[in-house]
Amino acid sequence: MKKIAMIALAAAATVASTSVMAADLGGNCCADLEERIAELEATAARKGNRKVKLTVSGWVNESVLFWDDGVESNAYQVTNLVAQTRFRFVGDAKINDRWSAGYLMEIGVFGANSSNVDANADDSGSGLNVRHSAWWLSNKDLGKFWVGQTSSATDAITEINLANTAHFATQNASAHSGAFQVRTAAGALSGIQLRQFMGGNNNAAGGNTSGQIGEGERFNVVKFESIALQGFTFSAAFGEDDIWDLALRYAGEFNGIKVAFGIGYLQYTDNAAGDLNCVNLDAANNNPAIQNHDCSQFGASGAIMHVPTGLYVHAAYGHRQDDNAPAGADDTSTQLYLQAGIERKWLPLGKTTLFGEYQRWDVGSTVNAAGAITVNSREMTMWGLGLNQNIEAAAMDLYVRYNNFEAEQTVGAVTTDFQDFSTVMAGGKINF
Numbered sequence: 218m219k220k221i222a223m224i225a226l227a228a229a230a231t232v233a234s235t236s237v238m239a240a241d242l243g244g245n246c247c248a249d250l251e252e253r254i255a256e257l258e259a260t261a262a263r264k265g266n267r268k269v270k271l272t273v274s275g276w277v278n279e280s281v282l283f284w285d286d287g288v289e290s291n292a293y294q295v296t297n298l299v300a301q302t303r304f305r306f307v308g309d310a311k312i313n314d315r316w317s318a319g320y321l322m323e324i325g326v327f328g329a330n331s332s333n334v335d336a337n338a339d340d341s342g343s344g345l346n347v348r349h350s351a352w353w354l355s356n357k358d359l360g361k362f363w364v365g366q367t368s369s370a371t372d373a374i375t376e377i378n379l380a381n382t383a384h385f386a387t388q389n390a391s392a393h394s395g396a397f398q399v400r401t402a403a404g405a406l407s408g409i410q411l412r413q414f415m416g417g418n419n420n421a422a423g424g425n426t427s428g429q430i431g432e433g434e435r436f437n438v439v440k441f442e443s444i445a446l447q448g449f450t451f452s453a454a455f456g457e458d459d460i461w462d463l464a465l466r467y468a469g470e471f472n473g474i475k476v477a478f479g480i481g482y483l484q485y486t487d488n489a490a491g492d493l494n495c496v497n498l499d500a501a502n503n504n505p506a507i508q509n510h511d512c513s514q515f516g517a518s519g520a521i522m523h524v525p526t527g528l529y530v531h532a533a534y535g536h537r538q539d540d541n542a543p544a545g546a547d548d549t550s551t552q553l554y555l556q557a558g559i560e561r562k563w564l565p566l567g568k569t570t571l572f573g574e575y576q577r578w579d580v581g582s583t584v585n586a587a588g589a590i591t592v593n594s595r596e597m598t599m600w601g602l603g604l605n606q607n608i609e610a611a612a613m614d615l616y617v618r619y620n621n622f623e624a625e626q627t628v629g630a631v632t633t634d635f636q637d638f639s640t641v642m643a644g645g646k647i648n649f
Contacts, residue, residue: 268310269319275304278384279328280616280644286336286397287636288404293334296327297644298392300384303348315357321367323349331393331642336406348435360443363454370440370452370464371433371481374516375533377466379475380560381570384646385616386603388518388533388554388576389429391415393642399624399635407635414597414624415578416537416550430552430578431516431535433483436460459486470524478519485512511540518554527561527568543588547581558603567607574601574620597624612648617641 278300283292296302305323312318325346351365376387385393395412416430438456448469455461464481518533533554542548558572576599583592601620608615622638 269308270310272307272309273304274307274649275302275323276300276384276646276648277302278644278646280331280385280642282331282334282393283641283643284336284394284397285639287400287638289336291336293329295329295331295334295393297385297642297646298327298330298332299387299389300646301348302326305349317355318353319355320352321349323347332391333396334394335396335398335410358444360441363438363440363442366435366437367440368435369433369438369456369460369462369483370454371462371483371514371516372435374433374464374466374479374481375429375431375518375535375554377477377479377518377520377533378529378531378556379477379520379522380529380531380556380558380572381568381605381607381614382556382572382603382616384614385605385642385644386556386572386574386601386618388535388552389432390576390599390620390622391429394620394622394638394640397638399622399638401633401635404636409624409626409635411597411622411624411638413583414580414595414622414626416552416580429535430537430550431514431533433462433464433481433516460484473524475522475524476519478517480517481515483512483514483516485514513538513540522560527559529558529560531556542582543584543590545582546584546590547594550578550580552576552578564606567609569607570603570605572603574603575599591628593627593629595624595626597622599623613645614647615645617643 278297279302280295280297281292282295284290303323303325305321307319307321309319310317325348326344327346328343330344347366349365349367351363351367353361353363355361376383376389378387391412395410395415397411398406399409399411399414401407436454436456438454438460440454441452443451448467450466452464452466453462460483462481462483464479466477466479468475468477470476515536516534518531520529520531522529533552535552537550539548554574554576556572556574558570560568560570562568578595578597580595580597582590582594585591599620599622601618603616603618605614605616607613618641620640620642624635624638626633626635
């Protein structure tokens with residue numbers, strides 16, 4: 218027995234010695250372990266640091282777009298730019314009982330960009346775009362101060378809705394089909410994109426980069442957002458030397474009725490081509506005199522929902538004007554959007570939303586590089602139906618939406634009607 222015990226002790230000593238030698242790469246095992254941990258901390262993504270808490274979130278929003286321009290029809294897989302696939306990093310640090318600081322970095326992702334596809338080709342390219350890159354300081358008694366590329370005060374001012382449809386059904390129709398051309402009565406492609414009937418042109422949008430009149434956007438700004446007072450919040454921003462805007466929002470609930478609304482005003486001046494082409498320029502128009510904008514925009518939207526039944530109504534209005542438009546040109550453009558429906562939990566999966574919608578655009582004159590009027594006005598109406606099914610357990614929404622567009626334009630005394638354009642967008646959005 219003693220011989221067996223001696224053999225066991227010798228074996229244990231050998232294993233222990235081997236383990237120590239393997240771990241002791243720098244002479245001191247504990248010091249080496251701390252050094253390795255420090256290296257990993259310096260190179261690996263972590264949940265913030267000892268000062269700033271980091272939160273990673275976002276969503277994926279992909280869909281199939283079926284379209285019919287009256288002559289040709291097809292289906293593309295697209296990233297739905299109404300609520301673009303994205304990931305964001307939010308930092309938050311407490312300074313004291315009243316003040317805190319943080320940052321927002323948000324990157325947009327698209328495989329096939331739904332706002333770029335047309336009858337000639339789908340958008341098979343992929344890419345990233347910086348949506349937000351800004352830091353903030355917040356005071357519990359005052360509000361939040363922002364510096365960097367982020368939303369202006371009026372961003373999304375025409376998208377205030379109480380129903381769960383903002384990820385696929387808003388006034389931003391240009392985001393999912395704006396690049397398609399309408400066809401003439403004879404069936405030929407006209408060279409005129411849908412977004413030009415929404416207030417934009419071939420290269421940029423009138424009103425914002427998505428062509429929606431009365432909307433705000435994301436710019437390089439300094440912005441202030443107030444704390445909520447009796448349900449009201451106020452925001453103001455300025456930046457890029459030529460942009461400033463103001464907005465007022467409200468949200469509240471009374472006796473089972475939810476109400477939310479907002480109004481905003483934006484002023485934009487610039488002497489070069491940019492996001493806000495208030496005069497509807499012809500494609501490839503690079504005349505600095507025409508691009509010297511003095512653009513003003515007004516936007517408003519709101520919604521009311523009867524919570525017990527889930528019935529709701531949402532409306533949005535936008536108005537844009539450019540005081541530097543050439544003499545004789547119609548310098549105003551407007552849009553009206555209505556959505557009404559019901560949102561209830563009929564299924565254990567989550568709430569179901571059913572709705573109908575209507576939209577009308579009245580777009581002012583289009584001018585060429587010489588300042589001559591080439592199109593007196595453009596008008597378009599849209600009607601649609603939609604369904605959204607929320608899946609609570611997966612933080613997911615599945616949706617389908619049908620839209621029909623009817624467009625016309627007037628040149629001189631001649632009004633031309635184009636063939637109807639229709640789309641079906643079916644897809645899903647999952648949050649993380």
